[in-house]
Amino acid sequence: MSPAAEAADSAGRRGPAAVITGIGAYLPPDIVTNDDLAARLDTDDAWIRSRTGIARRHVITPGMATSDLAVEAGRRALESAGERLPDAVVLATTTPDRPCPATAPEVAGRLGLGGVAAFDIAAVCTGFLYGLATAAGLIASGAAERVLLIAADAFTTIIDPADRGTSVIFADGAGAVVLRAGTHQEPGAVGRVVLGSDGGLSDLIEVPAGGSRSRSSGVAPKAGEEYFRMRGRETYRHAVTRMTAASRAAAAAAGWATADDVDRFAAHQANARILSAVAQELGVPASRRLSNIENVGNTGAASIPLLLAQSAAEGALLPGHRLLLTAFGGGLAWGATTVIWPDIKAG
Numbered sequence: 001m002s003p004a005a006e007a008a009d010s011a012g013r014r015g016p017a018a019v020i021t022g023i024g025a026y027l028p029p030d031i032v033t034n035d036d037l038a039a040r041l042d043t044d045d046a047w048i049r050s051r052t053g054i055a056r057r058h059v060i061t062p063g064m065a066t067s068d069l070a071v072e073a074g075r076r077a078l079e080s081a082g083e084r085l086p087d088a089v090v091l092a093t094t095t096p097d098r099p100c101p102a103t104a105p106e107v108a109g110r111l112g113l114g115g116v117a118a119f120d121i122a123a124v125c126t127g128f129l130y131g132l133a134t135a136a137g138l139i140a141s142g143a144a145e146r147v148l149l150i151a152a153d154a155f156t157t158i159i160d161p162a163d164r165g166t167s168v169i170f171a172d173g174a175g176a177v178v179l180r181a182g183t184h185q186e187p188g189a190v191g192r193v194v195l196g197s198d199g200g201l202s203d204l205i206e207v208p209a210g211g212s213r214s215r216s217s218g219v220a221p222k223a224g225e226e227y228f229r230m231r232g233r234e235t236y237r238h239a240v241t242r243m244t245a246a247s248r249a250a251a252a253a254a255g256w257a258t259a260d261d262v263d264r265f266a267a268h269q270a271n272a273r274i275l276s277a278v279a280q281e282l283g284v285p286a287s288r289r290l291s292n293i294e295n296v297g298n299t300g301a302a303s304i305p306l307l308l309a310q311s312a313a314e315g316a317l318l319p320g321h322r323l324l325l326t327a328f329g330g331g332l333a334w335g336a337t338t339v340i341w342p343d344i345k346a347g
């Protein structure tokens, strides 16, 4: 490549853009309502609705795994893109089928993409945004021309069924996008992905047992340490602060000066009150906020692509909309980016 071609453009970008060219989502068919949870936990529909905005959520059936969700969402995104096959598969998940190896190679093989680059990303609920940055990097560097990015979580496999604090929130699902090399000016081009983390707060959201730290300790895990834990109230506060700041930075990088420049706002569906707080801080009116948390709960990394696929299918997200995305979760990790929504049909 010539030095001229290697040089960054006026916005500091090198190489081709990653352009969204297909999207798909998948929810397992089983539904758990708030009343179903209230029948076995000390909770009730009114508490869950008022504190989280959730009414029902989809869950896997016994025997299913994350790869089953990922394959279906990936297949739908590939159909939506309807063009050449990708040369890389990236899977963002907190619930891999097994601790080793990564789940992405199996997903790639089941999609008929055996042989392509395939790996997992562990960034919990921010996995889709870390995945977008990774896909953009693969494309910008020339390592891939097309990337299938899947975000899939079977959170119910790590939730403590006796913990009302997390059982009412987390659920299962998958979403996926296909990205291809293109120009930074065209609809679908992923803007600068603003990312951050704070490992000093890693214990706010964690699965304590099962990793090298607990395995090498020589001490058997205590009961329940294999389950996901969240210190909800503290997490809530950081979620609002970090998503607001990341959203501002991503919008500024796109040259969007005010909230009027944002046609649609899609935040990780963590909790309806968190979404409202972030949108209010940013000045984005309710009519421009996308949300599906009432019907799907918090689906981890899958949350944003699932929301985009459903919103596009229902006509709430239209070609040309200036879309601001943000997510936050365990790590702690957070991120945000912008996209002008492309003219694609959701699969």
Ligand code: UT7
Binding pocket: 042, 043, 044, 047, 048, 051, 052, 125, 164, 165, 168, 169, 231, 232, 233, 234, 235, 236, 239, 269, 270, 271, 274, 298, 300, 328, 329, 330
């Ligand atoms: O996706 C990754 C990032 N995750 C998030 O951003 C989630 C952030 N946190 C949250 O969404 C909220 O903190 C929760 C929904 C988890 C909890 O809502 P909250 O308004 O922060 O409630 P809280 O934890 O402060 O608890 C308030 C009360 C407590 O009782 P006391 O101590 O006031 O008597 C809890 O024990 O509500 C109680 N409580 C419940 N009551 C009925 C907690 N969970 C439940 C429940 N049903 N399921």
